[in-house]
Amino acid sequence: MEVTLVKKCFIFLLSLCLIAGLAGCGGTSEKAANTDGKLKVAVSFDAMREFVQAVGGDKVSIIEIIPDGTEPHEFQPTAKRMKLLHDANVFVMQGLGMEPWAEAMIKAADNPKLVVVEAGTGVSAITNTDEDEIKEHGQYDPHAWLSPSCAQIEVQNIADGLAKADPKNAGYYQANAKAYKEQLQALQNEYTQKFSALPHKDFVTGHAAFAYLCRDFGLEQKSVESVFAAGEPTTNQMKELVDYCRDNHVKTIFSEELVSPKTSETLAREVGAKVQPIHTMESSEGGATYLDRMKENLQRIYESLQ
Numbered sequence: 001m002e003v004t005l006v007k008k009c010f011i012f013l014l015s016l017c018l019i020a021g022l023a024g025c026g027g028t029s030e031k032a033a034n035t036d037g038k039l040k041v042a043v044s045f046d047a048m049r050e051f052v053q054a055v056g057g058d059k060v061s062i063i064e065i066i067p068d069g070t071e072p073h074e075f076q077p078t079a080k081r082m083k084l085l086h087d088a089n090v091f092v093m094q095g096l097g098m099e100p101w102a103e104a105m106i107k108a109a110d111n112p113k114l115v116v117v118e119a120g121t122g123v124s125a126i127t128n129t130d131e132d133e134i135k136e137h138g139q140y141d142p143h144a145w146l147s148p149s150c151a152q153i154e155v156q157n158i159a160d161g162l163a164k165a166d167p168k169n170a171g172y173y174q175a176n177a178k179a180y181k182e183q184l185q186a187l188q189n190e191y192t193q194k195f196s197a198l199p200h201k202d203f204v205t206g207h208a209a210f211a212y213l214c215r216d217f218g219l220e221q222k223s224v225e226s227v228f229a230a231g232e233p234t235t236n237q238m239k240e241l242v243d244y245c246r247d248n249h250v251k252t253i254f255s256e257e258l259v260s261p262k263t264s265e266t267l268a269r270e271v272g273a274k275v276q277p278i279h280t281m282e283s284s285e286g287g288a289t290y291l292d293r294m295k296e297n298l299q300r301i302y303e304s305l306q
């Protein structure tokens with residue numbers, strides 16, 4: 001008799017626990033989906049994260065689709081990552097062919113409320129001229145985020161997208177975008193003046209990521225790898241680079257974290273130049289912001305051309 005009672009009590013308590021547990025569980029998962037009322041914004045890579053952070057401030061929580069430290073041009077999503085857009089409110093991508101996987105991922109998300117922002121929409125695109133490049137990567141050079149003037153267009157597109165997904169904070173997003181665009185414009189003005197006074201306009205970098213920046217300031221880039229950072233240069237290409245550096249008095253070879261710094265070092269040794277880091281914002285670097293890194297890029301290119 002006593003045993004049955006204990007048993008009954010136990011079962012009663014167990015069901016209470018189960019009910020409480022289930023309720024608790026439901027409560028937590030709901031909270032996680034809302035991430036404390038913040039807008040859930042998925043971004044493709046670091047530069048997009050920077051722009052979304054600048055515009056979205058404390059009203060957004062950001063998920064990066066491409067794991068930090070992965071060369072974004074070579075990214076292929078795993079089956080698990082394919083589902084990352086399922087409960088996002090906004091997806092911010094560069095566009096211009098930078099994210100060939102995005103279309104399938106958006107489809108796989110099965111998320112009708114998802115607002116998709118192609119940040120590069122409205123940028124005057126630079127077309128690829130190399131035939132192999134076009135075959136492999138499409139029509140356009142995707143690196144528009146590395147130009148202070150194109151970045152302003154991208155920031156505005158992002159503000160409009162966040163405002164669409166979260167209209168009650170539209171004023172906040174637009175005000176942040178305006179302030180950020182002013183900082184980009186200030187950089188643009190400062191270096192337009194500085195670069196225009198220089199006799200040399202040519203610099204050598206890791207992969208050809210700076211065509212839009214060059215267009216902004218009337219500069220010329222040469223890269224040790226192709227636009228999309230794939231493959232080492234051949235012996236002939238290397239000889240061409242060496243001649244180019246000698247002909248154009250190149251004294252600095254820029255190198256990137258994710259793109260064969262070895263080639264840059266070899267070239268620098270060959271022509272008696274020094275190697276300096278340059279930032280493509282394709283992955284994060286010790287917490288330095290986009291503006292910090294852009295300022296550093298412009299200043300270093302400027303110094304290298306003197």
Ligand SMILES: [Zn+2]
Nearest residue numbers: 209227280282
């Ligand atoms: Zn790149």
